[in-house]
Amino acid sequence: MDLVKLTFSATLVCAAPASAWAQADQTSAFASSYAAEAKADYADAIAPIKAIYTGTYEQNLRLGWLYYLAKNYTAAAAHYQKAVEQRPYAVEPKFGLVKPLNSLGQIEKMLNLYQDILKIDPQNTQANYWTGVIYSNRKTYDKAARYFERVVNLYPFDYDSNLSLAWAYLNLGKKAEARALYTKALLIRPGDAAATAGLKRL
Numbered sequence: 001m002d003l004v005k006l007t008f009s010a011t012l013v014c015a016a017p018a019s020a021w022a023q024a025d026q027t028s029a030f031a032s033s034y035a036a037e038a039k040a041d042y043a044d045a046i047a048p049i050k051a052i053y054t055g056t057y058e059q060n061l062r063l064g065w066l067y068y069l070a071k072n073y074t075a076a077a078a079h080y081q082k083a084v085e086q087r088p089y090a091v092e093p094k095f096g097l098v099k100p101l102n103s104l105g106q107i108e109k110m111l112n113l114y115q116d117i118l119k120i121d122p123q124n125t126q127a128n129y130w131t132g133v134i135y136s137n138r139k140t141y142d143k144a145a146r147y148f149e150r151v152v153n154l155y156p157f158d159y160d161s162n163l164s165l166a167w168a169y170l171n172l173g174k175k176a177e178a179r180a181l182y183t184k185a186l187l188i189r190p191g192d193a194a195a196t197a198g199l200k201r202l
Helices: 002-015 017-038 042-051 057-069 073-086 092-103 107-120 125-137 141-154 159-171 175-188 193-200
Strands: none
Touching: 017 042, 017 057, 042 057, 057 073, 057 092, 073 092, 092 107, 107 125, 125 141, 125 159, 141 159, 159 175, 159 193, 175 193
C-alpha cells in the first residue's frame, strides 16, 4: 500500500506541475490585482494580469474592467470584445463592453449589444431599459415605449421605468396613460420635480 501511494504521488508531481503552477500564478496575480484596484492603483492592478496574460476569457474580462477604470476606453473595449467573442452566449462581457463604448460615444454599437443581450435574455431589465433610453434620446418614442413597457411589467413600482414610459407616452399623445405613470412616479418619490413637470405638460 505504501508503495502504491509513493508511486501515485510521484506520478502526480510529474504530471501536474505546469498547470498547477499556472493556476497558482493566476490566482496570485488576480489577488494582487484586486488589492491594487481597492487602492485605485489601476496601473498596479493591470500589471500582474498582463504579466501572466495568455488571453483567457477571465483575463480579458478583468483587463477590460481595469482599463475602463483607468479611462483607457479603447484598450478596455478591445479586451471586452475579445471576451465577447470567447463567450458569445454570455451577457456579462457584453454589459462590460457597453461601458467603454458609452464613454467613446459609440451609441449604435451599444444598441447592437443590448439587442444581442435581449436575444439571449429577452426579459433582461437592464438591456430593455437602456435600449428604451437610446430610442427615447432619438425621439423614436414608439420603439422606446415597447422596451420601457417590458420593464414596467416586470417592476411596476420602479421609479425610472415609470417616469421614462410616461415621457414616451406623453410624446406619443397617450395622455391618460402618461398621467397614470407620472402619478405613480410621485407615489414612489413624493414631490419629484421631473414627474411634477411631466404632469404640468398634460
